[in-house]
Amino acid sequence: MDILYYLQTFDHFLIYLVTSFVLFLIGTFIFKWLTPYSERDLIRAGNVAVSLKLLGKMAGLVVVLQSAIRSSINLVDLAIWALIAIIIQVLLHFVLEHAFTRNTNLANEVEKGNVAVGLFLGGISVLVGIIVAATISY
Structure with missing residues (x-):
């Protein structure tokens, strides 16, 4: 075991870790920005549905980021693929959300605490994240 190698790298x-956390925060901010209610306030109030939805979105982002990290050849490549993947994930999430539940106002349901809807939307985010992550692996 060459400890010197690990110290040199x-x-x-640290650079990839910090960059990945910044990209994670950007992705999470985009999702929060597109949400019509305050997730922070509702989670503080004990809304499990909102918590499940946000956790699913964050998990989907992490899956995408880990794939971008593994596939990148340098830091710029990581940032480009991560940002593309975050945008694609956001778009696909909304497309699938509306395709599966066209006649339901999902934001209202989650805000009211509908755990089934929160879990469903969080699950969609994870599934979309897995698909997007697989496509950026080259």
């Missing part, structure tokens, strides 16, 4: 680890 530790800076790369």
